[in-house]
Amino acid sequence: MKIQQILQKCLSDWKRISGFDFCLINPDNSIFISTCDKKIPEASRLEEFRQSNALCISNTECSLYKIMEGQTFSYILIVWGSGDSFSTIGELAVCQVQSLFAAYAEKNDKNTFMQNLLLGSYSQVDCFNRAKKLHISTTVRRAVFLVETKQNKDENALATIRNIFSARTKDFITAVDDSGIIIVRELQSTESYEDLNSIACILVDMLNTEAMTSAWVSYSNVCDDISRLPDAYKEAHTALEVGKIFYADKNVFGYNQLGIGRLIYQLPLSVCELFIDEIFQNGTLDSIDEETLITIRTFFENNLNLSETSRKLYVHRNTLVYRFEKLQRKFGLDIRVFEDALTFKLAMMVASYVKYCKDHSE
Numbered sequence: 001m002k003i004q005q006i007l008q009k010c011l012s013d014w015k016r017i018s019g020f021d022f023c024l025i026n027p028d029n030s031i032f033i034s035t036c037d038k039k040i041p042e043a044s045r046l047e048e049f050r051q052s053n054a055l056c057i058s059n060t061e062c063s064l065y066k067i068m069e070g071q072t073f074s075y076i077l078i079v080w081g082s083g084d085s086f087s088t089i090g091e092l093a094v095c096q097v098q099s100l101f102a103a104y105a106e107k108n109d110k111n112t113f114m115q116n117l118l119l120g121s122y123s124q125v126d127c128f129n130r131a132k133k134l135h136i137s138t139t140v141r142r143a144v145f146l147v148e149t150k151q152n153k154d155e156n157a158l159a160t161i162r163n164i165f166s167a168r169t170k171d172f173i174t175a176v177d178d179s180g181i182i183i184v185r186e187l188q189s190t191e192s193y194e195d196l197n198s199i200a201c202i203l204v205d206m207l208n209t210e211a212m213t214s215a216w217v218s219y220s221n222v223c224d225d226i227s228r229l230p231d232a233y234k235e236a237h238t239a240l241e242v243g244k245i246f247y248a249d250k251n252v253f254g255y256n257q258l259g260i261g262r263l264i265y266q267l268p269l270s271v272c273e274l275f276i277d278e279i280f281q282n283g284t285l286d287s288i289d290e291e292t293l294i295t296i297r298t299f300f301e302n303n304l305n306l307s308e309t310s311r312k313l314y315v316h317r318n319t320l321v322y323r324f325e326k327l328q329r330k331f332g333l334d335i336r337v338f339e340d341a342l343t344f345k346l347a348m349m350v351a352s353y354v355k356y357c358k359d360h361s362e
Helices: 003-018 043-051 086-118 124-133 155-164 193-209 226-246 260-265 269-279 290-301 306-313 317-331 338-359
Strands: 021-025 031-034 056-058 062-069 072-080 142-149 172-174 181-186 215-219 252-254
Touching: 003 021, 003 031, 003 086, 043 062, 043 072, 062 086, 072 086, 086 124, 086 172, 086 181, 086 226, 124 226, 142 155, 142 193, 142 226, 155 172, 155 181, 155 193, 181 226, 193 215, 193 252, 215 226, 226 252, 226 260, 226 338, 260 338, 269 338, 290 306, 290 317, 290 338, 306 317
Parallel strands: 215 252
Antiparallel strands: 021 031, 021 072, 056 062, 062 072, 142 181, 142 215, 172 181
16 A cells, blocks of 8 residues: 555544544645635745754644654644644644654565565675665575466456565565566465465465466575575576466466576577477477367377377277377387487477577577
């Protein structure tokens, strides 16, 4: 919730309780928020008040208060009313508004710190010193989650995530660009990687049902001190990218569960292209029709079991044998044999990586 909305609710509650009207004036003397449509004092009077040493001035209709932010002030609070409790209500409202501004400023400072930290902008010493000043614990267990939706700057997704973690005041929800939402989650000593995976699954399900959007969620390894968070952010980013390339049928990717995809992702593109040319020398993966590709993937998913694959695809066993023999004649690989199946599976994954790299280099 934005500071303007928070203050509007606060002053509306004060009006309901006290019966007085309130108005907060911007530094340029325009109205920031108000509980009424009453006319505000002339700009010359407001400016005269700003230049004076007084913190409050009053007349028979209203009182003007300076709202201090640290040692300076920029806003003016106007309170309309009268009676024995009027000055007390006004001073209490000033305290409340100043406290909200201070809390919001600290939150923004913490958010900016966390963004810069994730991007690796601080040295280890600077990181610990800044965290201490902002009252952020430096030695607790944390993990970084990265959420990406199909559309950039998805406000509904961000609002849903903030609502999910609303009770967790020590977690950070932020972003360093328009492509994703970052959650830095503080962990209990008993939370394991299974718990992280469950949290990621919950995020995917909630975004699907509440924000009506499909999402991918990745998470890092657990880090024990705050200076490790930049590495954790890189791990979450790598997990998301590797997952989308090699495990397109999934929505949740843990950095500790990337398997062969992690190895391929670190290979030079030239080596991958050489491997593809070697395996598919008599054609390309794109030359295989969609029906055969589905057959191959289903065969791999069912542990090279012909009978189970036949049952899943509702095709005769001999039809599968025919398709695999046709594939063998074309590429010289019999995927019914474990070693050839492994080679073909790797080739499919490498081909996906090469295609991804070429698509994203343009």
